[in-house]
Amino acid sequence: MMSKRRQTLGIQIVGALTALMIVAYFFLPAGVSNTPSVANRGGRPITNLNELSIDDFQRRPMQEQAVQAPNPNRVKAAFVILARNGDLTGVRYAMRQVEDRFNHKFNYPYVFLNEQDFTTEFKTLTKSLTKGDTYYGKIDPSMWGYPSYINETYAAECRQDMADRNIIYGGSESYRHMCRFQSGFFFRHPLLDDFEYYWRVEPDVQYFCDIDYDVFQMMKDNDYKYGWTLSLTEYPETIPTLWETTQEFIRKHPDYIIRGAGSLLPWVTDDGFLTYNGCHFWSNFEIGSLDFLRSKRYMDYFEYLDRAGGFFYERWGDAPVHSLAVAMFLRKEEVHFFNDIGYKHNPLMHCPTESYLQSKCHCNANENFDWDGWSCATRYRQRLDPSFVWNEFTYYNKTAPYRISA
Numbered sequence: 138m139m140s141k142r143r144q145t146l147g148i149q150i151v152g153a154l155t156a157l158m159i160v161a162y163f164f165l166p167a168g169v170s171n172t173p174s175v176a177n178r179g180g181r182p183i184t185n186l187n188e189l190s191i192d193d194f195q196r197r198p199m200q201e202q203a204v205q206a207p208n209p210n211r212v213k214a215a216f217v218i219l220a221r222n223g224d225l226t227g228v229r230y231a232m233r234q235v236e237d238r239f240n241h242k243f244n245y246p247y248v249f250l251n252e253q254d255f256t257t258e259f260k261t262l263t264k265s266l267t268k269g270d271t272y273y274g275k276i277d278p279s280m281w282g283y284p285s286y287i288n289e290t291y292a293a294e295c296r297q298d299m300a301d302r303n304i305i306y307g308g309s310e311s312y313r314h315m316c317r318f319q320s321g322f323f324f325r326h327p328l329l330d331d332f333e334y335y336w337r338v339e340p341d342v343q344y345f346c347d348i349d350y351d352v353f354q355m356m357k358d359n360d361y362k363y364g365w366t367l368s369l370t371e372y373p374e375t376i377p378t379l380w381e382t383t384q385e386f387i388r389k390h391p392d393y394i395i396r397g398a399g400s401l402l403p404w405v406t407d408d409g410f411l412t413y414n415g416c417h418f419w420s421n422f423e424i425g426s427l428d429f430l431r432s433k434r435y436m437d438y439f440e441y442l443d444r445a446g447g448f449f450y451e452r453w454g455d456a457p458v459h460s461l462a463v464a465m466f467l468r469k470e471e472v473h474f475f476n477d478i479g480y481k482h483n484p485l486m487h488c489p490t491e492s493y494l495q496s497k498c499h500c501n502a503n504e505n506f507d508w509d510g511w512s513c514a515t516r517y518r519q520r521l522d523p524s525f526v527w528n529e530f531t532y533y534n535k536t537a538p539y540r541i542s543a
């Protein structure tokens with residue numbers, strides 16, 4: 138119940154407002170009959186809503202921001218986002234940050250991929266966030282489905298078994314198609330044909346630091362083929378035979394493997410190549426060379442893994458697959474750690490701890506994951522430090538395994 142005092146106060150306020158409106162009616166200029174257009178108003182403040190034409194409400198900010206013609210010499214690069222229509226809100230959340238932290242200065246295009254048709258809503262509400270071009274591609278069943286040599290009955294049994302053992306995404310069929318697509322196909326999608334570099338973005342990720350240089354140009358100038366921010370160990374239950382399959386591949390193609398001081402392989406094993414330690418770059422963030430993924434050695438590796446069936450009979454992730462390929466085929470000088478890109482994909486965050494980098498970020502450096510238990514950044518730093526001289530790398534040899542020792 139409203140008290141008598143409050144009722145009185147209410148009446149007084151309404152009265153005062155009415156008086157103000159009457160005063161305003163006499164003192165403010167009357168509406169001009171010839172409504173000026175947006176162009177000829179010349180920055181004069183709007184004092185009367187009648188002055189506004191419908192054009193003022195339609196796409197006004199877009200019309201005022203002239204879209205700059207992209208630099209013709211700019212690197213052929215694009216953001217690549219694999220997503221479902223249901224990921225729209227998470228995609229916008231990530232895109233908003235990519236734009237604010239980096240892309241509003243460069244306007245690189247986005248390529249969206251989906252095994253289903255994107256809805257008009259998805260297209261409209263992503264296109265509206267960027268001045269860059271946006272492309273929407275449907276993934277052909279040849280890139281998202283079972284190859285002929287996979288026994289689907291057996292694959293279903295394997296999924297059930299992994300679900301029973303509570304292995305993360307172990308029971309999911311779509312997750313497997315996704316991992317296989319990201320391992321072997323996204324870079325061959327026709328919409329990526331004209332591009333040289335990609336930056337992978339996932340729904341719901343966060344970017345914390347201003348990036349005021351052209352990252353793709355930097356990659357190209359330095360001849361980097363792969364860039365990462367977070368690394369960690371894989372759940373071994375998802376990749377029981379990935380390492381031995383990779384070893385078989387190495388034995389078949391010894392000439393593909395980078396050896397010696399330039400090799401990244403010491404990063405992926407703790408016992409002289411007997412076993413994989415699970416270390417991988419977290420592929421939800423990647424900036425990389427598409428030509429590297431399209432190279433014969435990478436394609437041969439993917440084909441070899443695909444035939445082995447582990448994308449379906451186990452649950453091989455695209456992150457360990459990309460990372461083992463990087464470790465085998467790239468020299469460490471071709472791989473770049475993006476320490477300056479503060480980034481989070483739940484539950485892990487890379488946040489630069491150096492104050493000169495932190496000054497451009499809004500993440501909490503105390504939550505930086507790099508030097509924690511299951512991070513692989515420590516091993517990366519210790520083992521791949523250029524001042525550390527590596528013995529000649531010998532590929533896996535059960536009789537004389539390569540030992541990592543100083």
Ligand SMILES: Nc1nc2c(ncn2[C@@H]2O[C@H](COP(=O)(O)OP(=O)(O)OP(=O)(O)O)[C@@H](O)[C@H]2O)c(=O)[nH]1
Binds near residue numbers: 220311339
């Ligand atoms: N079109 C499509 N995209 C998918 C599908 N499953 C996953 N994705 C996308 O593939 C990427 C990886 O999937 P996520 O579900 O994020 O997998 P994750 O990062 O391992 O796990 P989360 O912790 O759930 O993020 C994201 O960009 C997803 O939007 C699918 O069935 N169809």
Ligand SMILES: *[C@@H]1O[C@H](CO)[C@@H](O)[C@H](O)[C@H]1NC(C)=O
Binds near residue numbers: 289290291294
């Ligand atoms: C496919 O897998 C099922 C279940 O493991 C098995 O019974 C069947 O023999 C397999 N089929 C072929 C052609 O190998």
Ligand SMILES: *[C@@H]1O[C@H](CO)[C@@H](O)[C@H](O)[C@H]1NC(C)=O
Binds near residue numbers: 534535536537
């Ligand atoms: C493995 O190591 C042993 C001992 O050093 C050597 O004799 C043999 O040739 C090696 N095998 C291969 C396949 O390199």
Ligand SMILES: [Mg+2]
Binds near residue numbers: 339340421482
């Ligand atoms: Mg994800």
